[in-house]
Amino acid sequence: MTPALQVRHLSTTFGHHGTPVTAVDDISFDVMPGEVLGLVGESGSGKSVTLRSIMRLMPHHSAVTGSVLWQGCDLMTMTEAELRRVRGGEISMIFQEPGTALNPVLPVRVQIEENLRAHTELSAAGRAARCLELMDLVGIPDAKRRLTQYPHQFSGGMRQRVMIAIALASNPKLLLADEPTTALDVTIQDQILKLILDLRDELAMSVVFVTHDLGVVAATCDRMAVMYAGRIVESGPVPAVFAQPNHAYTRGLLGSVPRSGTERSPLLSIEGTPPGLTSRPAGCAFHPRCAFATDLCRRESPALQDRAAGQAAACFHSDRVIAAGLAGS
Amino acid sequence: MTEMKPLLSVQDITKAFPFPRDLLQRLRRQPGQAVHALNGVTLDIRRGETLGIVGESGCGKSTLARCLVRLHDCDSGRVLFGDTDIATLSGAARRAFNAKVQMIFQDPYSSLNPRMRVRQILTEALSVHRMRPAAEIPARIAELLDLVRLPMDAADKYPHEFSGGQRQRIGIARALAVEPQVLVADELVSALDVSVQAQVVNLLLALQDQLHLTVVFVAHDLRLVRHISHRVAVMYLGKVVEVGPTEALFSAPLHPYTQALLAAAPEIDPARRSRRVAAKGELPSPVNLPQGCLFNTRCPLAFERCFKERPALPASGDHRAACHLTQAEKE
Numbered sequence: 001m002t003p004a005l006q007v008r009h010l011s012t013t014f015g016h017h018g019t020p021v022t023a024v025d026d027i028s029f030d031v032m033p034g035e036v037l038g039l040v041g042e043s044g045s046g047k048s049v050t051l052r053s054i055m056r057l058m059p060h061h062s063a064v065t066g067s068v069l070w071q072g073c074d075l076m077t078m079t080e081a082e083l084r085r086v087r088g089g090e091i092s093m094i095f096q097e098p099g100t101a102l103n104p105v106l107p108v109r110v111q112i113e114e115n116l117r118a119h120t121e122l123s124a125a126g127r128a129a130r131c132l133e134l135m136d137l138v139g140i141p142d143a144k145r146r147l148t149q150y151p152h153q154f155s156g157g158m159r160q161r162v163m164i165a166i167a168l169a170s171n172p173k174l175l176l177a178d179e180p181t182t183a184l185d186v187t188i189q190d191q192i193l194k195l196i197l198d199l200r201d202e203l204a205m206s207v208v209f210v211t212h213d214l215g216v217v218a219a220t221c222d223r224m225a226v227m228y229a230g231r232i233v234e235s236g237p238v239p240a241v242f243a244q245p246n247h248a249y250t251r252g253l254l255g256s257v258p259r260s261g262t263e264r265s266p267l268l269s270i271e272g273t274p275p276g277l278t279s280r281p282a283g284c285a286f287h288p289r290c291a292f293a294t295d296l297c298r299r300e301s302p303a304l305q306d307r308a309a310g311q312a313a314a315c316f317h318s319d320r321v322i323a324a325g326l327a328g329s
Numbered sequence: 330m331t332e333m334k335p336l337l338s339v340q341d342i343t344k345a346f347p348f349p350r351d352l353l354q355r356l357r358r359q360p361g362q363a364v365h366a367l368n369g370v371t372l373d374i375r376r377g378e379t380l381g382i383v384g385e386s387g388c389g390k391s392t393l394a395r396c397l398v399r400l401h402d403c404d405s406g407r408v409l410f411g412d413t414d415i416a417t418l419s420g421a422a423r424r425a426f427n428a429k430v431q432m433i434f435q436d437p438y439s440s441l442n443p444r445m446r447v448r449q450i451l452t453e454a455l456s457v458h459r460m461r462p463a464a465e466i467p468a469r470i471a472e473l474l475d476l477v478r479l480p481m482d483a484a485d486k487y488p489h490e491f492s493g494g495q496r497q498r499i500g501i502a503r504a505l506a507v508e509p510q511v512l513v514a515d516e517l518v519s520a521l522d523v524s525v526q527a528q529v530v531n532l533l534l535a536l537q538d539q540l541h542l543t544v545v546f547v548a549h550d551l552r553l554v555r556h557i558s559h560r561v562a563v564m565y566l567g568k569v570v571e572v573g574p575t576e577a578l579f580s581a582p583l584h585p586y587t588q589a590l591l592a593a594a595p596e597i598d599p600a601r602r603s604r605r606v607a608a609k610g611e612l613p614s615p616v617n618l619p620q621g622c623l624f625n626t627r628c629p630l631a632f633e634r635c636f637k638e639r640p641a642l643p644a645s646g647d648h649r650a651a652c653h654l655t656q657a658e659k660e
Contacts, residue, residue: 155612185612188385190593190595190606191606197604212522217599242598253524256526262556263556263557264534264556267530267556269530271528273522273525
């Protein structure tokens with residue numbers, strides 16, 4: 001099977017008082033048709049910038065290099081006109097904060113129709129019918145009346161459904177979701193996650209899911225890529241990575257989440273805090289916080305290497321990490 | 330287990346935040362509307378325990394936390410600390426109460442004064458409560474920083490020089506400065522990254538053992554609450570719908586809302602994935618509360634009685650729920 005999306009050597013740098021800082025540092029990954037890929041990391045790890053770089057939504061003072069192959073075409077070298085067809089058409093995006101991503105002064109109907117007008121040949125009547133259909137699809141009751149309302153008349157969960165309706169209007173083949181449930185309560189998050197999975201099955205889309213919540217990854221993703229300080233440090237099928245992390249950071253991250261059966265015992269925490277964009281350490285960026293670090297880690301940055309069970313890890317000491325396991329620190 | 334006398338006892342408290350009346354309401358002499366944040370909460374907090382309070386946004390858990398430390402006065406009902414109603418306290422007695430029941434706030438960015446050094450922040454707490462003579466304050470500050478595992482040079486820095494996790498440690502040090510018996514932690518770690526959350530949670534557990542603290546841990550993260558609490562209270566629309574020992578509540582939840590909440594929280598184990606939606610619908614507005622049971626708009630098991638009569642939390646029992654159905658089963 002050929003991947004739907006191939007990201008190769010993607011790097012994004014920003015100008016920062018004259019000295020450029022690297023937010024995303026040479027990352028490569030594939031998304032298969034119909035697959036849900038989770039991009040996991042803490043704040044500042046570059047996961048959202050990766051998503052925006054793929055869609056070329058980065059501001060002018062940033063520089064993006066590398067290639068993003070979408071069905072054989074490189075999104076990085078497309079003209080604006082070609083890109084407009086893909087963006088919001090074949091590839092759609094939903095954002096974290098539905099309150100700010102929607103236009104507050106336009107009724108919801110206009111915002112969904114905008115996408116239909118840009119990416120479909122539908123007539124006015126056809127668009128109106130499609131709007132109703134989309135509202136049903138994302139589970140907003142009383143669609144006819146709700147279409148005439150403004151975003152502030154919707155609850156957080158309902159706004160996120162509206163955003164998904166807009167994203168799906170053009171029958172996308174790839175959905176990029178940037179923390180779509182982080183602002184929502186757990187019962188509403190549960191509804192939205194399951195909606196996205198149902199829509200994936202129904203419409204045969206691929207999904208890239210950016211999140212910091214490992215529970216969300218466990219519940220929804222097929223494969224995952226863990227990011228730290230702008231790089232992918234580990235990737236693989238979700239069950240394999242959860243069962244046996246190959247990178248010390250993934251191990252620490254999984255250990256930081258409380259599990260049942262270990263109540264009131266110390267969690268396997270990671271010392272220190274993630275490095276800022278301007279102060280990334282030399283060598284492996286994780287070494288100052290890593291219990292397995294050696295001189296080699298302080299000197300050289302490890303490359304992402306294939307391991308067993310379809311996993312890959314950028315760690316010199318994967319074997320020691322595996323041996324240490326997830327129990328205790 | 331013998332019933333020990335609770336350290337803090339919340340008795341049927343209510344709290345509403347009224348909206349200003351609009352012109353029409355004033356012309357018609359109608360009463361204004363209000364957000365009903367707490368609708369009769371009864372809860373005991375036992376000495377030495379960690380009581381977790383969970384619920385979704387808008388369920389009143391933060392309002393309850395603020396009522397416990399008397400940052401809000403409740404509209405009706407009372408909060409007893411030992412035998413005293415905290416609403417009656419004033420002057421030195423109120424200050425003494427405040428020293429015994431301390432709060433740590435959610436947002437590590439806005440809860441510390443950006444123009445004060447850590448030393449000043451801690452000194453203020455110590456001198457307001459006259460905990461130490463001035464000469465002993467520097468030693469006490471060193472002790473506090475050590476307690477929360479911050480380096481000594483932290484005392485002369487400003488809050489902006491610290492990361493979120495370190496700032497929460499400063500918040501903890503400030504609360505501990507006055508040697509409290511009870512810590513009320515409102516979403517202590519929800520603003521922090523996962524790896525940093527674990528550090529702060531580990532610190533809280535260690536401090537609790539070391540200082541014999543009673544902790545009220547308010548959070549929306551069920552995994553965290555399960556990890557650190559001895560007992561858990563689940564809130565929905567300003568009421569406690571279920572309370573019980575952590576293990577019992579998580580393994581055999583009684584209330585349909587608790588069951589939905591637990592099912593909705595994603596498991597950390599990819600093998601235990603479910604595609605069934607746990608709870609349909611959304612939280613009703615706390616301005617216009619539903620008649621009868623507050624959960625009846627979303628409850629899959631609701632029957633006639635649930636729409637007429639609001640179930641109360643049974644007065645006794647270790648594990649209890651405010652639900653007609655579970656109460657009927659027990660009888």
